[in-house]
Amino acid sequence: xxxxxxxxxxxxxxRSIEADTAILEATxxxxxxxxxxxxxxxxxxxxxxxxxxxxxRRWANxxxxxxxxxxxxxxxxxxxxxxSLQADIEHVVLQFAALLERPETKTALMAVVAESTRDAPxxxxxxxxxxxxxxxxxxxxxxxxxxxxxxPSDRDPVAVDAxxxxxxxxxxxxxxxxxxxxxxPVDGEWVTRLSALxxxxxxxxxxxGL
Amino acid sequence: xxxxxxxxxxxxxxRSIEADTAILEATxxxxxxxxxxxxxxxxxxxxxxxxxxxxxRRWANxxxxxxxxxxxxxxxxxxxxxxSLQADIEHVVLQFAALLERPETKTALMAVVAESTRDAPxxxxxxxxxxxxxxxxxxxxxxxxxxxxxxPSDRDPVAVDAxxxxxxxxxxxxxxxxxxxxxxPVDGEWVTRLSALxxxxxxxxxxxGL
DNA sequence: AGAGTTACGCTACGACCTGTAGCGAAAGGC
DNA sequence: GCCTTTCGCTACAGGTCGTAGCGTAACTCT
Numbered sequence: 001x002x003x004x005x006x007x008x009x010x011x012x013x014x015r016s017i018e019a020d021t022a023i024l025e026a027t028x029x030x031x032x033x034x035x036x037x038x039x040x041x042x043x044x045x046x047x048x049x050x051x052x053x054x055x056x057r058r059w060a061n062x063x064x065x066x067x068x069x070x071x072x073x074x075x076x077x078x079x080x081x082x083x084s085l086q087a088d089i090e091h092v093v094l095q096f097a098a099l100l101e102r103p104e105t106k107t108a109l110m111a112v113v114a115e116s117t118r119d120a121p122x123x124x125x126x127x128x129x130x131x132x133x134x135x136x137x138x139x140x141x142x143x144x145x146x147x148x149x150x151x152p153s154d155r156d157p158v159a160v161d162a163x164x165x166x167x168x169x170x171x172x173x174x175x176x177x178x179x180x181x182x183x184x185p186v187d188g189e190w191v192t193r194l195s196a197l198x199x200x201x202x203x204x205x206x207x208x209g210l
Numbered sequence: 211x212x213x214x215x216x217x218x219x220x221x222x223x224x225r226s227i228e229a230d231t232a233i234l235e236a237t238x239x240x241x242x243x244x245x246x247x248x249x250x251x252x253x254x255x256x257x258x259x260x261x262x263x264x265x266x267r268r269w270a271n272x273x274x275x276x277x278x279x280x281x282x283x284x285x286x287x288x289x290x291x292x293x294s295l296q297a298d299i300e301h302v303v304l305q306f307a308a309l310l311e312r313p314e315t316k317t318a319l320m321a322v323v324a325e326s327t328r329d330a331p332x333x334x335x336x337x338x339x340x341x342x343x344x345x346x347x348x349x350x351x352x353x354x355x356x357x358x359x360x361x362p363s364d365r366d367p368v369a370v371d372a373x374x375x376x377x378x379x380x381x382x383x384x385x386x387x388x389x390x391x392x393x394x395p396v397d398g399e400w401v402t403r404l405s406a407l408x409x410x411x412x413x414x415x416x417x418x419g420l
Numbered sequence: 421a422g423a424g425t426t427a428c429g430c431t432a433c434g435a436c437c438t439g440t441a442g443c444g445a446a447a448g449g450c
Numbered sequence: 451g452c453c454t455t456t457c458g459c460t461a462c463a464g465g466t467c468g469t470a471g472c473g474t475a476a477c478t479c480t
Contacts, residue, residue, distance in 0.1 A: 009425075011425050012424085012425040012426025012427070012476080013425080013428075013475065013477055014476075015426090015427065015428095016427080016428080019427095035325075035327070037325060040465085041466080041467075042466070050428090051428070051429045051430065052467095052468090053429075053430085053468090053470095054428065056467095057427075061468095103327075110321075110323050110327070111320075111321065111324035113324075114246055114317065114319075114321035114323075114390075115245075115246070115247060115321075117245070117316045117317045117390060118246075126391075131391060131392070162399070162400070162403065165394065166384075166407065168392070169384045169387045169391075169392055170384040170387075170404070172387050173382075173386055173391075176383055177379040177380075177386065178379040180326075180327060181336075181341060181379075181383075182341070182379055184375065190372070190376065192418065196411070196414045197380065197411035199414065200411040200412075200414025201407035201409075201410040201411030201412075202407070202411075204407060204409065205403050205407050207406075208406055219454075219455075220448090220449065220450095221449050221450075221453070221454050221455070222448065222449075222453080222455025222456070223446070223449095223457075224449095224455080225456065225457095229457090250436085250438085251438075251439085252436095252437070260457090261458045262439090262458095263439095263440085263441095263457085263459085264457070264458080266438095266440080267456080267457090271439090
């Protein structure tokens with residue numbers, strides 16, 4: 001969770017866990033009030049009731065701090081078994097859309113992704129703490145659909161991985177694009193169309209036999 | 211193209227068009243060298259051989275400047291008739307992916323989208339100069355597919371618009387997510403899967419009868 | 421209890437970027 | 451030639467970054 005490893009030494013004054021949580025909470029609050037570009041380390045420190053130097057002892061820069069502050073929000077994502085592939089898809093899409101509606105994620109997610117294009121460690125941090133969490137939902141959804149017989153069992157494992165990657169990019173990308181670029185609501189009707197497109201198209205992809 | 215309207219007065223010294231193009235070109239070069247976060251107005255002015263005040267006379271801030279600098283790159287997007295819906299989709303996806311491979315677009319596009327979540331005029335600027343240009347390709351592609359008989363003719367115009375919006379968000383979103391978030395190559399195999407998913411799923415969406 | 425170690429809050433600082441103002445000079449139209 | 455607008459240049463106040471130094475607080479080990 002924290003950036004710089006505080007040397008697993010047992011001696012000395014331990015780091016304040018309360019400060020950690022206060023800083024991350026203050027970061028989210030600052031994102032809501034100020035947005036990404038106007039958020040400053042000094043402001044976050046003030047909100048958290050912490051010295052600015054304390055922030056720099058834990059996080060090297062604004063990007064890593066914001067990733068950690070936003071990452072915990074993605075813990076909410078869950079995939080209850082609703083009985084059909086289409087219902088599962090619609091549920092997770094609505095969940096993801098609700099997450100993107102929150103101002104702290106809306107303003108921060110694209111900003112850190114933009115920075116990650118020139119910062120490999122940051123990209124890895126995003127992948128580990130945010131992207132992988134979402135991707136697991138896709139894997140679970142496919143597994144359940146196979147158990148129900150809605151999707152054929154695995155043949156070529158390479159093709160299965162590729163299809164999982166495709167589905168993940170399509171779902172996550174479409175929702176993000178709809179919410180942030182097109183700036184249109186991700187409502188029930190749109191989700192119905194998207195899930196119909198996916199369920200209907202999955203058969204065609206499987207028929208490729210790649 | 212330019213931000214502040216220079217008062218359509220015929221009198222007085224006219225604005226240097228060379229300065230405009232030099233500034234936009236310098237902005238793209240600075241994006242390649244420095245990325246989004248480290249790009250400064252002073253640096254761009256220096257590269258363009260122009261005073262910093264000249265930049266502020268044309269663009270109010272970094273965001274609007276970068277949008278204009280990147281927007282012209284999207285003029286390259288074209289949709290030649292390749293004879294089938296699937297071929298058309300694959301071609302435009304590969305074009306879009308090639309555009310996202312360029313470091314200036316890769317680093318700038320998500321950054322301005324992130325800023326636009328808190329800046330309605332900027333969002334409108336992006337929509338007019340970038341998003342609409344892409345969306346027209348979707349409309350052209352559907353029209354051609356209808357002429358070929360690959361897709362049914364329009365019944366409910368509202369449903370048709372909604373489907374166009376869906377297809378656009380799915381294609382653009384999936385490509386961006388694949389290239390920038392997953393950071394995996396948009397190669398021929400992936401594009402084949404995506405287009406198969408779309409072509410196969412479109413029938414299911416139409417069958418919704420919404 | 422005392423020594424050792426580490427984190428903390430605070431202040432100060434140089435470097436940098438922002439966005440604006442004022443100036444004289446240049447480049448057009450009338 | 452006069453008027454208008456833009457140009458380059460310099461200077462400036464305001465804000466942010468990230469670091470250094472200091473004394474103090476908290477915790478562990480002997």
